[in-house]
Every structure is written in C-alpha cells, then in structure tokens.
Amino acid sequence: MNIQFKKGVLELCVLSMLAQGDRYGYDLASNLSQSIDISDGTIYPILRRLKDEGFVTTYLQEASGGPPRKYYALTEPGARERQKLEKEWHEFVGSVNSILKEGICS
Amino acid sequence: MTKQVFMQKLGDAIARLKPEERKEILADFEEHFANGIAGGKTEEEVARDLGDPESLAAQYTEGLPEPKPPVKASGVAAGALASIALLLFDAIIAIPVIATLFSIWISLWAVALAFFCSAFACIVAPFTALLQFPSVLAGAGMCMIGISLLALSALAGIGMAYATKWSYKGLAGYVKAHIRIIKGGTRA
Numbered sequence: 613m614n615i616q617f618k619k620g621v622l623e624l625c626v627l628s629m630l631a632q633g634d635r636y637g638y639d640l641a642s643n644l645s646q647s648i649d650i651s652d653g654t655i656y657p658i659l660r661r662l663k664d665e666g667f668v669t670t671y672l673q674e675a676s677g678g679p680p681r682k683y684y685a686l687t688e689p690g691a692r693e694r695q696k697l698e699k700e701w702h703e704f705v706g707s708v709n710s711i712l713k714e715g716i717c718s
Numbered sequence: 719m720t721k722q723v724f725m726q727k728l729g730d731a732i733a734r735l736k737p738e739e740r741k742e743i744l745a746d747f748e749e750h751f752a753n754g755i756a757g758g759k760t761e762e763e764v765a766r767d768l769g770d771p772e773s774l775a776a777q778y779t780e781g782l783p784e785p786k787p788p789v790k791a792s793g794v795a796a797g798a799l800a801s802i803a804l805l806l807f808d809a810i811i812a813i814p815v816i817a818t819l820f821s822i823w824i825s826l827w828a829v830a831l832a833f834f835c836s837a838f839a840c841i842v843a844p845f846t847a848l849l850q851f852p853s854v855l856a857g858a859g860m861c862m863i864g865i866s867l868l869a870l871s872a873l874a875g876i877g878m879a880y881a882t883k884w885s886y887k888g889l890a891g892y893v894k895a896h897i898r899i900i901k902g903g904t905r906a
Contacts, residue, residue, distance in 0.1 A: 637746055638753035651769025656746050657777035678756050682749060 627694035636681040719765040721751050731775030833871030840864025
C-alpha cells in the first residue's frame with residue numbers, strides 16, 4: 613500500500629481507537645497490528661505527530677508490576693480531526709466502491 | 719535482534735533530532751519493550767514485531783534538513799599556522815595571478831566593446847553626411863561589414879558573460895575556502 617495513504621488511514625484508526633478511551637502505546641500498537649498489516653513500531657511516529665499537532669495529549673500512569681505507562685488521550689481538536697478524516701474516508705470508499713461496481717464515479 | 723541492538727540502531731538514526739525529543743522517542747520504545755516482555759514475548763520477538771529501526775527513524779526525521787558533515791576542530795596553533803600559510807600563499811601566488819586574470823578580463827571586455835562600437839560606426843556611417851561614399855554599393859558594403867562586426871561583438875559578449883560567471887564562481891569558492899580555513903575548521 614502507498615505509504616502516504618497508509619499513514620493517513622492509520623491516523624484515522626489511532627484517533628478512532630482513542631475516541632473509545634485513553635490507551636497506552638503498546639496496547640494501540642499490538643491491537644492495530646493485529647488487524648492491519650503493519651509493524652508495531654509504525655504507530656509511534658504517528659502518535660508523536662498527532663501530539664505535535666495537538667490532536668492527542670499524553671500522561672503517565674503507574675502500571676501494576678512494571679514501569680509507568682504513557683497514556684494517550686484524544687483532545688477536542690483531535691475529535692474534530694477524527695470526524696473530518698472519517699467523513700473523507702467514507703467519501704473515498706464510496707467513490708472507490710462505485711467505480712468497482714459500475715466503473716464510474718458517482 | 720536484541721533490545722540493546724535495536725535501541726542502538728534507532729538512537730543512531732535519530733541522532734539529528736533535538737536531545738530531548740530523541741530521549742522521549744527512545745523512552746517510548748523502552749516502554750514498548752517492557753510491556754512486550756511483561757506480556758510474555760522475548761526481546762527478539764518484540765524487536766522483530768516493531769520493524770526495522772532505521773525505517774522507523776526515517777519517519778521521525780523526514781522533512782528535516784540533511785545532517786551536516788562533522789567538522790573537525792583543529793587546535794588554535796594549527797589554525798593560526800594555516801592562516802599564516804594562507805596569507806603567504808595569497809601574497810606570493812594568488813594575488814598576482816588574480817590581478818593578471820582580472821586585467822585580461824578587463825581587456826577582453828574592452829575588445830568586445832570595441833567590436834560593438836566599430837560595428838555601430840560602420841552601420842551608421844553610410845546614413846550620415848560625415849563620410850562620402852563613392853556609390854550606394856560601397857555604402858551598403860560598409861553596412862554589411864558593420865553587421866558582421868555586430869555579430870562578432872555579440873559572440874565576444876556572450877563568451878565574456880560566461881567567462882565572468884565562471885570567474886565569479888571561482889573567486890567566491892576561493893573566498894569561502896579562506897573563511898573556512900581562517901575559522902579553524904577543516905573538513906574531517
């Protein structure tokens with residue numbers, strides 16, 4: 613898959629996972645790489661970019677029997693970005709589907 | 719790949735980033751290893767699932783300017799010596815050579831200008847009353863000579879424009895090299 617395209621889609625996935633609640637890096641990485649064919653590490657540069665853009669914030673939380681974990685939380689701009697990306701995604705998939713079905717753009 | 723090798727490779731590949739940023743990134747991966755191992759994976763498995771550290775690093779560094787080649791700091795004495803040697807070289811060789819080239823350059827521009835002026839004179843002369851030409855044909859011939867001269871002057875002008883550009887580049891490069899040496903940094 614085209615790397616830029618994949619990045620955009622992964623951003624949407626990460627924002628959507630965080631919309632369900634705060635999660636830590638390893639949790640996000642292992643969940644995402646189970647359903648999408650990416651290496652676990654790919655998620656960290658994405659998380660960093662999302663944080664730089666103010667779409668997520670982080671905080672540390674103690675974990676039982678281990679070092680503290682860095683949790684990621686969706687911000688208000690992040691939620692708006694997620695909605696925007698989701699809308700774009702549906703439009704894109706809709707166009708592709710109609711091309712696949714009828715060979716034309718609707 | 720062990721955790722240590724993975725962290726080493728990643729750390730080296732993001733060495734261009736700001737120290738605190740680099741530290742944060744490495745901490746993220748430290749934490750990932752800790753969580754993976756706590757979840758029952760081996761270091762090798764975590765490293766394998768993370769992917770290639772260099773291509774991960776590329777995602778952090780993309781869009782940043784290319785790293786500068788390392789500059790070897792030379793001693794103050796060596797720097798001073800280099801500056802003195804440079805001054806001597808300039809006084810004995812470089813300045814006379816540059817002065818000579820400069821005079822040649824001026825002369826050649828003068829030649830090009832002379833060609834142009836002659837061309838102008840030859841073309842205009844038949845149309846003025848200053849010179850009497852025996853026939854219209856002679857006047858036209860003069861005009862033709864003028865046009866040829868004009869072409870020659872254009873050629874000379876183009877040639878000199880290139881020569882000027884190259885000399886300027888050469889001189890700028892020479893001056894830059896001076897600044898580098900006097901600042902005391904030599905390329906490692």
